[in-house]
Amino acid sequence: MARRYFQTPEFKALHREWTQKLKDSGFRELEVIGRDGRDTGLLNGMAVGDLQRGLYEPETERYFALCRAHVHRIERRLRAASSRPEVAAKLVTVLAVWSLHSEGLRPPAIRSHTGVPRNRVKAIVAREEELMRRAEDRADAAEEKDLVDD
DSSP, X not given: OOOOGGGXXXXXXXXXXXXXXXXXXXXXXXXXXXXXXXXXXXXXXXXXXXXXXXXXXXXXXXXXXXXXXXXXXXXXXXXXXXXXXXXXXXXXXXXXXXXXXXXXXXXXXXXXXXXXXXXXXXXXHHHHHHHHHHHHHHHHHHHHHHHHHO
């Protein structure tokens, strides 16, 4: 199999040389690169999803706050399903995917962290997003009812 240029000894030597020059100049890499040379989707000095979420807009922050709260609903569903191993196994995957989504990771990064295929990640996120929105709507309706009853 033919080597790609970035796999050649010449490239690796050049890469080491420039990496050392950057290090000597005080340069600090922003992106975290894994040991296998792949981009991890993470940034140095940031929480998992800080910059992947885009700008800190109130609606965006509200969305991710709701996502993090929904993690607890999934955990409750997992505890309730403890007597049904096949359901619990699926919920463990859902919890792993949603936890990373709630921190701002996108499907390709979630796939690389969990090994769950990207289409399955998207399906889990879509389904859980709908469940989260329904739960939020129910909570809003209950709050409005309480205000009216007062």
